[in-house]
Amino acid sequence: MARSGTSGELSPEQMNALGEAGNIGAGNASIALSQMVGKKVELSAPRANLLPLASVPGLAGGPEVPVAGIYMRIKGDCPGSILLLLERESALSLADVMIASSLSGAEDMAVRQSALEETGSILSGAYLNSLGELTGLFFKPSVPGFAMDMAGAILEHVLVDVAEFEDYVLVVETDFKISGQLIRGHLVLFPDQGALGAILERLGVPFG
């Protein structure tokens, strides 16, 4: 399987360590989101999975599901991508919650988009900060890009970053839910294949 070798050989211990690291990041992110919207935020336990390319576009409920995607490229010690996915209705509700709590009363899409970009940036920032503290690695997210479209089309974009030479990609996923608002989201971390070794080493479960 050529250069897919490294990721194809992750042990259960390594997968657990990645899930656990994600757990700490997700806890921090939920606090940030909860402060932002003034509501309780529930999070699922993060799951680390190695997925074949063809199944990645379906990971948010199906490739044709309409979603808002807030995407950041990560630079620094551990390059990768991070993506916040919200089903379309959840995205609109979340934007409205955000806008209502700020000065702007405007309802147009540009304002909603900006509110969602801000949400994505804060959530991902909180997540990556705690991952950085845990591992001692430096994660530097870009400003967010935004798209509202089919989930598959959005996830394909991220695949190009992380899977140029690979047949499998590692994803660390967390679902969250804001109580009372029917808002559901999906935060997904995609470490670049070359970056995986560095994270695993810092987590105490290095390759070989």
Place this chain on the structure above:
Amino acid sequence: MGEVVSVGVAEMKFSDESGTLASYGLGSCVAVAMYDPLRKVGGLAHVMLPESRGTDSEEAPGKYANTAVSRLVEELVQLGAWRTGLRCKIVGGSQMFDIPGNNQRAANSPHTHIGARNVEGVKRELERLRIPLVGEDTGGNYGRSIKFNTSTGEVEVKSIYYGLASI
């Protein structure tokens, strides 16, 4: 239209008279639909990148424009298509995200205009192998799904913003 078979990222599948092949949620990827309308066989590749720079192209010929097109031709001929009877339609190759102020990284990012480069890569191969391109719905900044009737060559394109179209 019979059974609909999904062709995922980097995959390539074939069908005869009774079949429909589909790719859902195409973004920067390009769906390459090749068929021989008289012999009624067709194949669909879900191309992710313009060219293979690694060593995995043998494992996943559908992943790269420079391996997918020639493989489609070979396999279709094996399945009874005539080389001169082959026609092709392509769909996808959009740019889903445009990160503000991030264009500088362009030169060394695999992402820069990746959709457009996928389209170019496929067209270059089609030209090299002299396969006529008879239909195209590419570019833009939105996602598409397609259903490809391999016996007629009809391709139905669906998007959230523009609804249904046929090429």
